[in-house]
Amino acid sequence: MRVKTFRGENMAAALSQIRQELGKEAVILGSQTVREDGRSLCEVMAALEHPGQTPAASPPPRPAKPANGSARSSGNGSSAKTAAAQANTTSNNPGEADWNREWGEIKGHLLALMRPRMDLAALTPRQRLALEYLEREGVDEAAILALYRAIIERGEDTVIPALSRIVRVKPLTPECWPDTAHMFLGPSGVGKTTVLLRLALDTRRRTPGCRVVVVNADAGRGKGRLLLRHYAELSGLTYAEVDSQEDFGRILDGATAGDAVFVDTPSLARDGALAAWYAEMGLAGRSGLAAHLVLSPLFSNIQAAHYLRAGRCEHLSSLIWTKLDEACNYGSLVNMAHASSLPVSALTFGPDLTGGMEAASGKAVWKLLFKHQLPGEYPFADAGA
Ligand SMILES: Nc1nc2c(ncn2[C@@H]2O[C@H](COP(=O)(O)OP(=O)(O)OP(=O)(O)O)[C@@H](O)[C@H]2O)c(=O)[nH]1
Numbered sequence: 458m459r460v461k462t463f464r465g466e467n468m469a470a471a472l473s474q475i476r477q478e479l480g481k482e483a484v485i486l487g488s489q490t491v492r493e494d495g496r497s498l499c500e501v502m503a504a505l506e507h508p509g510q511t512p513a514a515s516p517p518p519r520p521a522k523p524a525n526g527s528a529r530s531s532g533n534g535s536s537a538k539t540a541a542a543q544a545n546t547t548s549n550n551p552g553e554a555d556w557n558r559e560w561g562e563i564k565g566h567l568l569a570l571m572r573p574r575m576d577l578a579a580l581t582p583r584q585r586l587a588l589e590y591l592e593r594e595g596v597d598e599a600a601i602l603a604l605y606r607a608i609i610e611r612g613e614d615t616v617i618p619a620l621s622r623i624v625r626v627k628p629l630t631p632e633c634w635p636d637t638a639h640m641f642l643g644p645s646g647v648g649k650t651t652v653l654l655r656l657a658l659d660t661r662r663r664t665p666g667c668r669v670v671v672v673n674a675d676a677g678r679g680k681g682r683l684l685l686r687h688y689a690e691l692s693g694l695t696y697a698e699v700d701s702q703e704d705f706g707r708i709l710d711g712a713t714a715g716d717a718v719f720v721d722t723p724s725l726a727r728d729g730a731l732a733a734w735y736a737e738m739g740l741a742g743r744s745g746l747a748a749h750l751v752l753s754p755l756f757s758n759i760q761a762a763h764y765l766r767a768g769r770c771e772h773l774s775s776l777i778w779t780k781l782d783e784a785c786n787y788g789s790l791v792n793m794a795h796a797s798s799l800p801v802s803a804l805t806f807g808p809d810l811t812g813g814m815e816a817a818s819g820k821a822v823w824k825l826l827f828k829h830q831l832p833g834e835y836p837f838a839d840a841g842a
């Protein structure tokens with residue numbers, strides 16, 4: 458890796474030098490305002506991971522294809538957010554993959570143009586440090602820009618209030634989700650069934666009179682069915698299997714107030730698979746049902762954005778983060794909160810059914826992000842923090 462410091466009259470001038478010398482693959486490591494001969498200069502430290510990739514070695518820019526809707530606005534005025542959401546796609550279709558790569562390049566240029574608008578001098582040293590830290594933690598440029606704007610808009614001293622507006626939490630507890638049946642969406646092996654069982658067992662432990670129903674709507678998978686049935690029998694949970702609209706309707710309509718219903722779903726494979734399953738199960742327009750997208754920081758941003766797109770449905774209400782114990786950075790919690798506008802509802806940090814899971818809290822998220830501390834590693838995760 459080649460690391461070099463550049464100085465310019467402002468951020469734009471420094472970035473232009475970086476682009477010229479290191480090319481567009483350069484990564485910004487940090488920036489600060491310095492004084493030289495009585496002048497205030499912007500100093501930016503940049504790195505090139507593979508020094509062979511100098512501008513001369515980079516491929517020439519490709520003409521942008523005016524793809525239908527690919528660069529359209531998200532409607533909320535956040536072009537950076539749109540860029541991230543649109544760019545973070547993956548496909549098996551070679552044409553689409555090319556376009557995704559092209560759009561990734563366009564996004565890079567757009568963000569490079571927007572970035573100079575981040576007047577780092579408007580931030581306090583602590584805020585700058587926090588943003589630089591988050592960047593190293595894997596928070597993407599779109600989320601960093603949103604955070605910067607959120608800080609500047611309110612003139613707050615610390616970064617946490619602005620971060621809290623981007624990464625919202627809604628703990629997965631009966632108090633916060635009354636009269637709700639829960640279903641868990643996500644890629645294969647992410648921990649959907651484990652989350653479901655933990656919640657079911659926890660609900661039974663906390664509210665002894667409550668009827669806890671675990672529903673297997675993933676009839677195609679024998680292993681998952683056996684696991685669910687096994688634990689249901691061992692733990693006195695009510696077990697049901699559904700593979701038709703009628704079955705599903707019967708379970709949901711049959712649940713009375715105070716019952717807790719948890720539904721295991723087929724894993725999200727391709728875009729559109731969920732819509733087909735929804736139609737088959739007749740879930741459109743159902744009330745009292747919340748879907749939670751289960752993700753892990755082990756996925757790349759592109760992969761996570763793919764699952765967000767594949768898991769979008771009318772009931773999607775929160776993000777659950779699993780396998781936190783196996784991850785080494787947590788920037789994707791911020792990226793996906795920003796890209797989805799969904800709150801985080803639960804965190805898991807171990808493979809066992811006992812322990813290893815907590816309802817989300819601000820404190821737990823900040824400790825993960827800033828200290829790499831898992832919820833189980835400190836005494837109390839304050840849900841109100
Ligand atoms: N380390 C660690 N392992 C976990 C965590 N959550 C689940 N696991 C493990 O991940 C594996 C897969 O978990 P499952 O709950 O079966 O995942 P799933 O999403 O239901 O998988 P499919 O039904 O095959 O799509 C199991 O071995 C779990 O013990 C976690 O937070 N940390």
Ligand SMILES: [Mg+2]
Pocket residue numbers: 649650651681721
């Ligand atoms: Mg499963």
